[in-house]
Amino acid sequence: DVKVTQSSRYLVKRTGEKVFLECVQDMDHENMFWYRQDPGLGLRLIYFSYDVKMKEKGDIPEGYSVSREKKERFSLILESASTNQTSMYLCASSLLTDTQYFGPGTRLTVL
Amino acid sequence: TQLLEQSPQFLSIQEGENLTVYCNSSSVFSSLQWYRQEPGEGPVLLVTVVTGGEVKKLKRLTFQFGDARKDSSLHITAAQPGDTGLYLCAVNSGGSNYKLTFGKGTLLTVNP
Numbered sequence: 001d002v003k004v005t006q007s008s009r010y011l012v013k014r015t016g017e018k019v020f021l022e023c024v025q026d027m028d029h030e031n032m033f034w035y036r037q038d039p040g041l042g043l044r045l046i047y048f049s050y051d052v053k054m055k056e057k058g059d060i061p062e063g064y065s066v067s068r069e070k071k072e073r074f075s076l077i078l079e080s081a082s083t084n085q086t087s088m089y090l091c092a093s094s095l096l097t098d099t100q101y102f103g104p105g106t107r108l109t110v111l
Numbered sequence: 112t113q114l115l116e117q118s119p120q121f122l123s124i125q126e127g128e129n130l131t132v133y134c135n136s137s138s139v140f141s142s143l144q145w146y147r148q149e150p151g152e153g154p155v156l157l158v159t160v161v162t163g164g165e166v167k168k169l170k171r172l173t174f175q176f177g178d179a180r181k182d183s184s185l186h187i188t189a190a191q192p193g194d195t196g197l198y199l200c201a202v203n204s205g206g207s208n209y210k211l212t213f214g215k216g217t218l219l220t221v222n223p
Binding site for chain 1: 216
């Protein structure tokens with residue numbers, strides 16, 4: 001079974017802090033994705049990566065950056081956290097197909 | 112304009128009832144996926160439909176892809192509390208990088 005793990009299930013940070021969300025997959029998938037999920041807005045793509053060191057902006061990249069130094073790991077970085085970045089963050093991975101495998105999510109609260 | 116419109120947005124039913132949720136669009140798709148997200152977890156793929164008019168069954172869940180490949184429905188027979196969750200439809204956004212666009216989902220609650 002594919003396993004996608006995220007570093008924290010719950011995280012509380014203060015405004016202005018730098019925040020790192022880590023995601024690791026164990027199935028040698030090329031593609032990895034970061035989404036945020038908000039009530040009434042659904043799943044929105046922040047960034048995705050289709051290879052090591054390769055990344056593309058999704059629909060809402062502002063305020064975020066990403067890093068993919070190794071194939072199995074994809075990090076989402078909030079350079080200076082703000083209260084409007086309070087959300088559920090979901091990481092996913094996929095092989096060269098449409099099927100995405102999701103991690104359990106990190107619920108981030110920015111105070 | 113949302114690419115995928117899901118309805119209803121919320122649905123609360125009693126155990127044993129039947130229900131249908133919908134995923135509609137004005138665009139044509141080569142395939143469409145349904146995911147279920149249980150409370151506190153990430154979405155999990157239920158099914159992919161590819162052919163217009165296709166019907167797929169997964170135990171008590173029946174998925175149909177519209178003849179014109181613009182819409183899909185999910186029917187649950189004799190719903191159980193374990194069916195509670197957010198049901199999301201998704202399509203490939205286009206391009207070669209396998210990005211998906213998701214509908215906003217139907218939040219289903221099945222009461223014992």
